[in-house]
Amino acid sequence: MTLLKNKWLWFSFILTLVVCSNFLIYRLESLGPPPTGMALGSLFDFIITIPLLVYFFIIRKRYSLKYILPVMIAGYGVAVLVIPHQLLSAYSFVKYILLAGEAAFFLLELYVVIQLLARIPAIVQSYRKSESEIPTFSYRMKQAWDQHLKPSRAQEIFFSDVKMYYYSLVSWHRKPATLDERMYTCHKKSGTITLCVMLIHALVLESVGFHFLLHSWSPLVAIIALVLNVYTLLFFLAEIQAIRHCPIMITDRHLYLQVGIMKQLIVPLEEIKEIHPYDGPETITKEESKHIFDAVLIDFFKEKPQFEVEFYHPIEASFIYGFKKKVTKAHLRLDEPQKFYQALTNKIQM
Known part of the structure; x- marks a missing residue:
């Protein structure tokens, strides 16, 4: 955790230093007029x-390299605000190169x-022909999805949106199982639903x-703000319906844990x-949370888990938009805790 904090501190410090130094060199009269080629140096810093800072501190080993291009475009946008127009106009071709890449x-x-x-x-x-051991939309559609598509981040993002639109717009006329x-x-x-x-x-x-x-x-x-707000509204509606339609399930082969969408x-x-x-403690450190699947629903106040389920080996958990992580434990809080505890205990002892 200390290493993570230091990483963000160093990233924030270097980023602030780069932006502020470029801003001040064009604004401080005591430095005189900026030398020829200074705008090109500033463009190099921003683009x-x-x-590179974002890659080494944030993206590397965590996200796809394709996210670098939007960062470069955002850097050019900041450069437009920082560099005086008369100096930047000589390098207008940079904008077209970035736009072509985008x-x-x-x-x-x-x-x-x-x-x-x-x-x-x-x-x-x-999907219509599938006979999944779980009757809910999420699991049956995922099973059908994987039969026809190779795993990819674009596919996972698209599937996340399909789930969101289904639960927010289509599922209201269907009763929970x-x-x-x-x-x-x-x-x-x-x-949770009240919140x-x-x-x-x-x-x-x-x-x-x-x-x-x-x-x-x-x-x-x-x-743009209206579109984002409508998307967020659909997200909350989908979260409500997914929670209602997708309870925790125990079958003869699997334990299914789904927390909304x-x-x-x-x-x-x-x-x-x-x-x-x-x-365990009510508050879990970030380092510990990396290995825990938290299936406790959000509430007005964070509730303490009732049960902890431990696994023999790390198991991959799936998150919205294709993010994944390996977990060795799951934390649960249920409406009928003793009934669930007895049922799962009987299953794993068989």
Whole structure:
């Protein structure tokens, strides 16, 4: 954890130093007029140096290298604000190079999306024919999805949006699955859904007032903010419905843990070492949380887990937009804790 803090401190310090030094050299009269070629040096800082900092401190070993291009474009945007126009105009060609790169990247992503759309009918057909041991949309659609598409970040992002639109727009006319001995809810004794409803209410009120305020300043910015707010609204609606429709489930082969549309973990029963009441601290350090799948729903106050499930080997948990991590434990809080504890204990002892 100390190493992580130091990394962010060093990144913030170097980034501030680069931006502020470039800003001051054009603003301090005591330094005199900037020398010939200074604008080119500043462009190098914003388009090369800063993206390299982002790569080494943030992206490396965690995210795809393709995120460098948006950082370079953002760096050029900052350069436009910092470098005087009369000096920057001599290097206007840099803007077109970056735009050409972004256009090429966009066309590549568009090609991937078109490939995905072309396979949607086959995926839907497989979904309708699937006989998954779990009846919920998320698991059946994921099973059909993987039959027709190779794993990729673009595919995972698209699938996350499909889930969001399904639960936020389509699932309302469907009743949650009738609970049986395999299914255990987590939300009925928590304030999770109430909290989401309050956030939706605040978001709608904020969107209306803020939209008119932004529109008087910049119609384009107002439209962008409105689109983001609508997307966030759909996200909260989907979270409510996914929580209601996707309880924790125990089958003859797996333990299925899904927390809204945000995260999911499928654990083979033979990988479960034990389940025991949680007796750890209420607050878990960031280092410890890296190896824990937290299936406790959000609430007005963070609730302490009731159970901790330990695994023999690390198991890959899936998160929204294709993010993944290996976990060795899961923390749970349920509406019927003793019933769940007895059922899972019986399964892993068989």
